[in-house]
Amino acid sequence: MDKKKSLFLPEDENLREKGDWSQFTLWQQGRKNENACKGVPKTCALLERFPEATGCRRGQIKYSVMHPGTHVWPHTGPTNCRLRMHLGLVIPKEGCRIRCAQENRTWEEGKVLIFDDSFEHEVWQDAENYRLIFIVDVWHPELSAQQRRTLPAI
Numbered sequence: 001m002d003k004k005k006s007l008f009l010p011e012d013e014n015l016r017e018k019g020d021w022s023q024f025t026l027w028q029q030g031r032k033n034e035n036a037c038k039g040v041p042k043t044c045a046l047l048e049r050f051p052e053a054t055g056c057r058r059g060q061i062k063y064s065v066m067h068p069g070t071h072v073w074p075h076t077g078p079t080n081c082r083l084r085m086h087l088g089l090v091i092p093k094e095g096c097r098i099r100c101a102q103e104n105r106t107w108e109e110g111k112v113l114i115f116d117d118s119f120e121h122e123v124w125q126d127a128e129n130y131r132l133i134f135i136v137d138v139w140h141p142e143l144s145a146q147q148r149r150t151l152p153a154i
Contacts, residue, residue: 007039008065019070019125023062029153030057052138057153058082059137068095070125077117078154081143084117087134095127107133116140 008022015021026036026044032054037044047054053061059082077084086098088107097106098113100121105113115121125131139148 007036008063015072015075017071017073020067021064021070021072021125023064025060025062027054027059027061029060030055047136053136055148056082056137056139058139058151059084061136062134063089064133064135066096066123066125066131068125068127068129070123072123074099074120074122076120080116080118081140081147081151082117082137083114083140085136085138086113086115087111087136088113089134090130090132092127092129092131096123096125096131098123107131 008024011021011023024036024039026033026040026047032044047061053059058079064086086107088109088111091107091109097104098115098121099105100115100117101119107113143151
């Protein structure tokens with residue numbers, strides 16, 4: 001992965017204790033990032049078919065790359081109105097894990113890990129190579145259509 005030519009931006013919420021973690025955001029707060037989607041038009045065209053994700057005003061859709069030696073502090077997401085999905089794209093065989101509440105998990109290429117990020121979670125990336133996942137936030141399935149329409153963006 002060529003960092004100099006990358007469209008990924010460094011994580012900017014001060015969630016890292018150490019390391020290199022960047023993101024390439026396609027949707028945020030239910031709004032499409034047209035410039036970003038020009039770089040991945042097929043992905044964005046596919047996502048347009050899933051309004052429960054693209055219309056989630058309390059979430060994001062983004063690529064996330066984390067390099068070896070990164071640790072993300074224990075933290076919580078801002079709301080329990082969404083669920084967060086991680087699709088493993090490039091996953092080192094060993095050294096990457098996530099803890100959500102009291103459960104530890106690892107990513108697998110081609111598989112989705114779903115969790116409620118309002119629970120405390122933390123990430124370690126101690127592998128030999130980078131980890132690339134695709135993150136999609138969707139409305140929590142227990143929300144009514146009315147709640148989805150009226151909850152403000154965050």
